[in-house]
Structures are given as structure tokens and as C-alpha cells.
Amino acid sequence: MALNTIWVVADRAGAKLAPTAFEMVTKARELASTVEVVTWGDAGSVAADAGRYGAAAVHTVGDLGAGLAGPVAAAAMAAQIAAGNAPDAVFVAQSYDGRDIAGRLSARIDRPVLTNVVGVEARDGALVTEHAIFGGAEILNARFTAQGPGIYVIRAKSFAPEESGGGPAAVDTWDVPDLGATGAASVIATHVQETEGPKLDEAAIVVSGGRGLGNADSYKLVEDLAKLLKGAAGASRAIVDAGWVPYSYQVGQTGKTVKPTVYIAVGISGATQHMVGMKSSKNIIAINKDQEAPIFSIADLGVVGDAHKVLPKLIEALRQRV
Amino acid sequence: MRFMNVVVCVKQIPDPAAPARLDPSTWTLEREGKLILDESDSYGVEMGLQLADQAGGGEVTLVSMAPRNETSGLRTALAMGAARAILVSDPVLGGSDALGTAKVLAAAIRRAEPDLVVAATESTDGYTGTLPVQLAELLGFPSVTFVKKVTVGDGKVHVERQTEAGFDEVETPLPAVITVTAGVVEPRYPSFKGIMAAKGKPVDQLTVADLGLPEGSVGAAGARQEVVSVEPAESRKAGEIIVDEGDAHTRIVAYLEQLKVI
Structure with missing residues (x-):
């Protein structure tokens, strides 16, 4: 295996993990010996799903309450990294919350981000990413050049999810340090706009x-x-x-x-x-x-x-x- | 109401209608020609102007980083009604990544002492979409991204944030960073008077040294990532092309039947 540990930051789709989480976990287990999911909310209810796709652990940063996922998840991960529990790479979905998390984490741990990733492979013990540029006419490959965990923001549907047949993932809760002003935004109401038919990115x-x-x-x-x-x-x-x-x-x-x-x-x-x-x-x-x-x-x-x-x-x- | 100081981050980019190219020696986007205001940012400028009005008094300060002291995009936004601009331009900034750019903009924005920082969700040319939140973290501000509606009052911003399922109403105290999606407001066209006035508006030009940023923390040296290779992608072939003679719909139905989706 090219890497030891990859963290996959999993968005939530209601009580479940978002489909992008399983896409990223599937890819991550090809590249690292240990894949761990980082999410928020209840972890117990998603441990079986995460394990079935090959994740060894699900770390939750707890109930967000009225808070936004970005500052909370980033601060919890940064605290783990500062305490010496750093992964080799962090995979984040290119989604509304994912980009918040990646941006916050990047600035907190002073590590750059590679975004719009559509492919990842291991070369010489390190990850090389694939990006579709100029409307997909050209493929650009990139990599990080410094030590420390790389942050990869990955577009949906880049990898096909495949079950690994693993048992339920271990579950624990990560502490969230004081966020100060960065955590001051609060969700005061959630509006679900019912759309008839399938979701845009899932429709046949x-x-x-x-x-x-x-x-x-x-x-x-x-x-x-x-x-x-x-x-x-x-x-x-x-x-x-x-x-x-x-x-x-x-x-x-x-x-x-x-x-x-x-x-x-x-x-x-x-x-x-x-x-x-x-x-x-x-x-x-x-x-x-x-x-x-x-x-x-x-x-x-x-x-x-x-x-x-x-x-x-x-x-x-x-x-x-x- | 109190005076509201809005900073709008704007990017000056090569004309998106012109074919883009990577410099084969550095693999960075060629930015040699004239740069224009990223259309994505025109929504932020309009939003900033409206919020300053709504607050009963205020001003929009533009903050931008660009090569060669480029100001043509800034002049467009000044002509729309922004009061002044801060432009950071320095040869050492070539090859900057999003985090490096965020460090530069954060240092420039601190000088403007904003109540609110507005940015687009992502630029048209780089589209990483992480910079505004990196900026918020560096400034120690809360942030709300993908905003489609904003009101300001009592030292707070109330927004509607796009979500997968619909939208959230989010409230945040000031100062804060918000990113607005395109189409949320209709950017005004600069008037002739606005264009003339823009020529006399102050553009504060700064270098990395002026901002007191440590050497190597920004620009290509601070980017800590590199392009390994660029290759043509597998191309998709064109299929059958028909001209509608009033019966094209039957061909589409037949095609959908053949695919067994109807």
C-alpha cells in the first residue's frame, strides 16, 4: 500500500452517509491500508454501511446543533492532527459542505488543497491526482510537493462504489475545540424544496x-x-x-x-x-x-x-x- | 443605521470567451493578455452595493490580486459603484495556489477593516471554490457559502444558503465572509457617469513586502503542489446529426426506445 491512513470526510444525506462517501472509501482502500470516515451526527447508525465499503472506523465530531459542518469538522480534524494523529491524506467531496471543510482545514493546518479531482493513483509511494481541464479536453496530473497530509477535494461520481464485505466500522467521537468567532454562524431554519422525480446527479x-x-x-x-x-x-x-x-x-x-x-x-x-x-x-x-x-x-x-x-x-x- | 464597510473580492481573469492555454514551461494558465472582471464577481459587487445601501450608508472596497498591476477589471467594478480598490500585484505571486492567494487577500482585507466580506462561490478560470473559506479561517471570521439571498441588520447577516435538499436560513454576526451564487442579483451596467467617475477613484497598489508576508509563504514557493503532466483526454466521437424537417421528434423517440429507457 502506498499510504498508511486516509480520512474520508463523509457528508450526510439525512441519517445516512452521502453516496460520495462510499465512492471515496472504495478508492481510498485501494491506496491505503487503513480508511477512516470522519462525519458528524450519529456514527453508530452508519458504522455498518461504512464498514461494508471498507472503512475501519467512523469518527464523528458530534451533533452539529445549529452549527455549520465546515468549521466544526475542520477544527476537530486539525486538533487530531496537532495531537500527532495525522493521516497521509484527507479526501473531501466537492460539495457545499465539503468545500467549507476543505477550506477551513487547509488554512488551519496550513496545507494546500487540490480541488476538482476526478482520479487518484499511487505513484512511487505518493498520490497523483487527475483533473479534467478545458472542458475535459485535457487531463492534468498533479501532486503535492511537501510533507504533511494532503487535502483532496473530489468531484462526485469520480469512482464507482464497491462493497468490500467488511464488518461494522469502529465508532468514536472526536472533541471539537473552541471555535471562537469562526463557529458563530447558525442555521435557524431548514427548508426542504420537494422536487418531483429523481435528483439531478442520480437520475438515469x-x-x-x-x-x-x-x-x-x-x-x-x-x-x-x-x-x-x-x-x-x-x-x-x-x-x-x-x-x-x-x-x-x-x-x-x-x-x-x-x-x-x-x-x-x-x-x-x-x-x-x-x-x-x-x-x-x-x-x-x-x-x-x-x-x-x-x-x-x-x-x-x-x-x-x-x-x-x-x-x-x-x-x-x-x-x-x- | 451604522456605516457598513463591505469588501468584495474580485478576480481579474483572461477573457473566458478566448481559448485558454497553459504555459508549457510552468503549466500555469497563461495570463498575458488583457484581463477582465470575472463575471462571477459582478454578482458580489452588485450585492455589496445593495447591502451598503440597505444598511443606510456604506461603501464597497474591492480587493484583488493580479499580475502586472492590472486594473481594467477593477475599473469595471468601480464604474458599477465601488468606492475604492486595493490591488496586490507582485512578480513573486505568479504560480500562487488558493491558500497562498487567501493569505495575500487576508492581509489586504485586514487593512480595510470590513464588516462584511463578499466573494463569488468560485472563479470562472480556476474554480477551486475553496479560497473564500480559507480567507474566513485566516481572518478568524464565520462564513456562509452558496448564498442566494442576503439581508443585513442589527450587526447580523441573515442569508439563505443553497443545500442539497433546498436551502437553510443562516444567521451570522459581523464581521463575516459570504459567498454568493451567480444569478442572485442582476448586476447593474456601469453608466457613462460611473465609467468617468471610476477613472478618478483610488486604487491602492501593494506588494508582498507592503503586506509584511513572510517570503516563501505565498507565490509558487508557497504553493507546495506541482503539475506532473498534461495529456489530451480520450475524445468522444460525434454520432449522427440530423436536420429537423418537422419529424425530428420521431427520431428521438426511436433512439430512446432503442436505449430501452421508454
């Missing part, structure tokens, strides 16, 4: 809309099609920036990575920013007026046409089937 079919839709109202065509196909609706950065849909819909480099069975890009030209988030989809259908649009260079089925003409007919045809 994703229909995304872009600027070519012309206006915010036309986005409804994308939502209708996604719903009919029991898929999720996504968006290009251009229409998120324009305020047509919230940030959580964004597919791309700044946004979510999706790898559905079918990706349907509607009125999306295919800026590198967007392509890097969807080019690993198994099948890609693109609908765009401009036949020179870069999206056609990666589409399995490209339709040069007006989304306002094609989509209503497609929606109607699918409605007739159900």
Missing part, C-alpha cells in the same frame, strides 16, 4: 436547458420533458447566471457532474464549462439551432432545429405513449 435521464431556449418561460418545456421521462431537469451556467433557474440546477465545471444513461441538451451550445459536467453521460442527445455548436461534436444524436418546435412535438409523442 437528465434534460438540460440553455440560452437557446430564448427565455425563462420556455424552461418549462425542459421540465415537462424531464418529468415525462422520469428524469431530472438541469441547466447550463448561462441560464443560471441569468436567474432563470437556481444554482442547484447547474451542470458543469461550476456545478454538478452528471453521468446519466441519457443526457438531453436543449439549446445548449456546449461551452467547455458545461461539457466537463456531462460528457461522461452514456448517451447524449443534443438539440440546437446552430449546426456549428460544439455540443454536436460529442452528441450521439444531434438534432439541428428549434427547441420550440421539436420539444412540444416530442412531449406530445411521449404523452401519447403513457
